[in-house]
Amino acid sequence: MPKSTIIPAGSGVPLAPVVPGTLADGVVYVSGTLPFDKENNVVHLGDAAAQTRHVLEIIKSVIETAGGTMSDVTMNSIFITDWAHYASVNQVYAEYFPGEKPARFCIQCGLVKPGALIEIASIAHIGKQ
Numbered sequence: 848m849p850k851s852t853i854i855p856a857g858s859g860v861p862l863a864p865v866v867p868g869t870l871a872d873g874v875v876y877v878s879g880t881l882p883f884d885k886e887n888n889v890v891h892l893g894d895a896a897a898q899t900r901h902v903l904e905i906i907k908s909v910i911e912t913a914g915g916t917m918s919d920v921t922m923n924s925i926f927i928t929d930w931a932h933y934a935s936v937n938q939v940y941a942e943y944f945p946g947e948k949p950a951r952f953c954i955q956c957g958l959v960k961p962g963a964l965i966e967i968a969s970i971a972h973i974g975k976q
Contacts, residue, residue, distance in 0.1 A: 848872055855908040859885030862959065868909040870973075875913045877969040879926070880905050881959065889962035895932035898964050899939040906969050907943070915973035917943055922970040925953040932964050 853868035853875065861867075861878075868877045882890050882898035891897035907917055927936060933953070949969075958966055 895935040919971040923951040
């Protein structure tokens with residue numbers, strides 16, 4: 848099956864051996880996305896809402912680079928460091944998915960860098976290549 852790497856313009860060098868996204872058979876798989884700047888520094892320390900917005904903007908850029916929109920997202924995997932941030936995350940999340948919601952799950956766990964409060968991985972169906 849042919850696949851193509853999705854790297855939005857202006858993306859930084861990944862912290863791990865991954866790409867921002869992969870398009871295969873009309874499906875965009877967006878890697879776990881953290882609230883990092885282009886140098887992999889955590890942004891918006893202590894602000895779960897701002898970190899969520901930052902992460903969703905990166906995800907949006909990956910999906911749009913592949914030719915889709917946020918309405919094409921069918922699944923989100925959400926990882927948060929503390930349930931205390933859940934309401935803030937959901938408030939911002941609802942702005943990006945105002946209509947029909949994608950399937951999702953959310954777990955509490957540790958993340959790769961101190962200060963990161965959220966990570967999201969997404970799947971979007973944008974049609975055949």
